[in-house]
Amino acid sequence: MLYSLPMDKKPNTIESIQPLSGQFSTKADIRLNAWCYVAFAVWVIGFTLRQRHPEWSPAWRAAAELTPLAPGLLYVRSCARFLRGMDELQRRVQLSALLSAAMGTVLVGAVLSALGRNQILAGPLGHGLGVGGSFICLFLLWLAGSALADRRYR
């Protein structure tokens, strides 16, 4: 599916969603990231409510914690659409960067967990990356992978 759509319009570019690229487009940014912003807002609301209402039942607390997944899934759909709209080289670069970032995140998480289990690493990182840490690691590795691949073809 990712490779079969015809290129019948100007392709999406990564520069259109990078604020300092000089080609930044608010429209492109909103089209791609709107559901991400919604997911973040829902997460903040859920987090605040869980802090303020410790008396809530586990079911309610779980519901508040899992609700951001719905806009999160819609964000994944937006990302897939954005990738489909890229030209073939950009798509290759981004898929490679995403794959490297995912593999790197798994590796970092596994190493941190192993170090934590064997009491070499203490503190919060000793328990692994966690959900937030995984997203941050994924994002940073994607940035690095994307920049490297971009430099190769520029």
Add this chain to the structure above:
Amino acid sequence: MKNKLRELRSERNWSQGELADRLEVSRQTINAIETEKYDPSLPLAFKIAKLFKQPIEEIFEP
């Protein structure tokens, strides 16, 4: 893969950006093909051949 894309583009006095617009790809893709860092997909190769009105094998050679 060797190709004559830069030559064909220069004959028409097109910039990389102009050719990219005609082929509906990014300028980076045109540059990567010209510098032989990237081999285009078959649909894009056909599109290039159609644009320059030449058979694919005239433009690209293994």
